[in-house]
Amino acid sequence: MSDRPVELHLLRTGSGHSKNSLVRSVLREHIGCADNELTLLRTTAGRPYVGRPTGARIEFSLSHCTGLLAVAVGESRRLGVDAEILHRRVNPEAFSRFMSEKERADLQRYGLDGIVGWWVRKEAVLKAVGVGLRADPRHWPVPLGTARSRHTTVSRTGVVHRVHDVDVEHYRVAVACAGDRNFFLDTRIHPATTRPCRLNLDT
Template identity: 35%
Template sequence: MGDASVDVWVRDTALGAAPPEGGRDADRLDPLDPLDQHERDRWARLGDGPSARAYVKLHVLARSQIGRFLGRSPESLRFDRTCPDCGRQHGRPLLVDDPGLHLSLSRAGTVVALALTRSGPVGVDVEQVAGTQFEGFGQVALHARERGNGGAVGGGVATANATAWVRKEAALKALGVGLRVDPASFVTPREGVLAEVVPGLPWVSVVDVDAPTGCVAAVALASGSGPLEVRHH
């Protein structure tokens, strides 16, 4: 991984994801073997079904790829997930043994996304286009200047609105503030153009990412550097 570059994986976990005969994935522990207790507990709270399987596959994917980059076994990796607001372990994951390797995770239904980089804090977001089709979306997600213009970033309204959402959430993730900052308080960052999202914090560069049909995705890097190279896997 080089300067101002991000490696990104987007997968639809429903493809070839039939559950094992006889019950949940936990009844066959192999898929869970690399996961730590926190990840297993979170998986258990999700119950059965596609969302739970997507959670497992995303975290196994993350551990596998990070382990490959570092030459470490996936199960040996340790993460700190301390929430900056309450101190509980449900914040964004930070790699304890190599804090210079930044990561971000996202899920939308059965589709998952992972971003890894050494170029700076990173955020990735994936969303189903249908998930943004609700009354009041504009007030929740779009800046006043973007509402009613036929789509915040051009193209069809549905896809444009979903793209605006993933760009904004990816940027806020990269800045480490998440939805504590109102997405409607700033204009959607243009792709590949450095933007100030939150005054006083680093500028971000956002790039759209290839995603399965019916979904959109974006990745953001908070560094204030130049063009961002995204490598799709």
């Protein structure tokens, strides 16, 4: 497995750029190919992947919320990413159907302060599994605690995922990576009209 860091690209949206063109730009830069050489496809479960150039050793995942597009790119290990506004108003009842008994108990203990961080970890892990919300989220419990964690282990029946949290401005982002090894995260912000600006937030 390559030790190349997982890249987390955070791209501002709403500035006239399409999300599709921003994603393609990130992937072209990572692979080193022209736009007409890049084909993106989806599995039957909805997971995006690079169909062409064939043989490209790349895994990626994407998420978007108001004003932000997050793209995680790496090699060999399956990835998932999710992003949300950190202080959004939430209704705990809307999330309860996605919670295991342990997670419901954690909600009673910690209250709503940690629920956004919990949700982005949950979605990131399910995307890394490769099925998103087509899987039963209750079968993949993640910590609900209020503290931000650099690495969290999420496991089910011997399958392990590591989750890395990042706070940028008023957003919470989580990146999940398959396997039990920690991973380095190279976080970059792309201003609307310039090349990406590298930030050493969590490397």
